[in-house]
Amino acid sequence: MKCVIFRCSKKQEMYLYVPHKDDEDSLLSDLPVGLEKITGRLEKVIELDLSNDRKLARAKVSDVIAALEEKGFYLQSPPNAVLLRDDSMLNNTSDTF
DSSP states (O other), X not given: OEEEEEEESSSTTOEEEEEOOSSXXXXXXXXXXXXHHHHOSEXXXXXXXXXXXXXXXXXXXXXXXXXXXXXXXXXXXXXXXXHHHOOGGGGOOSSOO
């Protein structure tokens, strides 16, 4: 499964995975209402082919693939150390896409 990964502006080390689409303009069109309050502005980072033999740094590939198929996105949260350092960005709704 091919996916596109976006860096979220609301929090360091938070990433949003979405299924790849040929039409780049529609990549984010199927996301749930309100998700942008959590992610903030999104910056495209990379496109990846996911398979069960691929390793990801902070997520299990099987979890990512399952979420992409069931929900249409996977939100990778920052490590706990980053969250504990500063949770104020998660409450700031001024930077949305």
